[in-house]
Amino acid sequence: MNHTLVSLALVLGLALALVxxxxxTTTATPEPIPAGADGATVYQARCASCHGEDLRGTDxxxxxxxxxxxxxxxxxxxYRSAIRNGVAQHHWGFGNMPAVEDITDEQIELVIAYxxxxxxxxxxER
Ligand code: HEC
Numbered sequence: 001m002n003h004t005l006v007s008l009a010l011v012l013g014l015a016l017a018l019v020x021x022x023x024x025t026t027t028a029t030p031e032p033i034p035a036g037a038d039g040a041t042v043y044q045a046r047c048a049s050c051h052g053e054d055l056r057g058t059d060x061x062x063x064x065x066x067x068x069x070x071x072x073x074x075x076x077x078x079y080r081s082a083i084r085n086g087v088a089q090h091h092w093g094f095g096n097m098p099a100v101e102d103i104t105d106e107q108i109e110l111v112i113a114y115x116x117x118x119x120x121x122x123x124x125e126r
Pocket of ligand 1: 043046047048049050051060061062074078079082083087088089090091092093094095096097098100111
């Protein structure tokens with residue numbers, strides 16, 4: 001084999017390996033949250049895919065502005081627990097919420113504070 005062919009084979013092998021990794025969704029770890037992110041950024045990175053960029057829900061999760069989530073019904077500890085441990089479906093028909101991966105305790109507090117302030121500003125849906 002001449003030199004060009006060998007390097008061509010190497011490049012091809014590498015490309016195939018990359019494609020294989022890219023299509024493996026079961027072990028995909030979420031994008032890292034940027035350092036120093038605020039609560040809104042954490043929310044968009046870890047929650048918005050299900051609860052909606054505008055907090056009003058998607059076909060994968062309920063609105064965070066539902067009256068169900070007002071602080072007296074779902075206190076901050078239920079938020080901490082949902083994020084760390086996930087929640088079995090019980091209020092809606094969206095399925096279970098999986099535990100949120102790759103999030104620090106500090107980011108959890110930031111995202112809860114963000115959601116509470118948004119709930120206060122935007123008001124609950126009735
Ligand atoms: C993969 C989708 C998904 C992601 C990502 C997700 N959730 Fe959820 N979440 C759900 C679903 C579905 C429910 C509704 C479960 C039920 O009550 O039926 C839920 C419920 C909740 C609840 C209510 C818990 C309870 O005790 O009833 C809270 C609070 C919550 N989510 C917060 C968050 C926050 C904050 C994030 C981001 C850090 C997040 N979720 C990310 C799908 C998701």
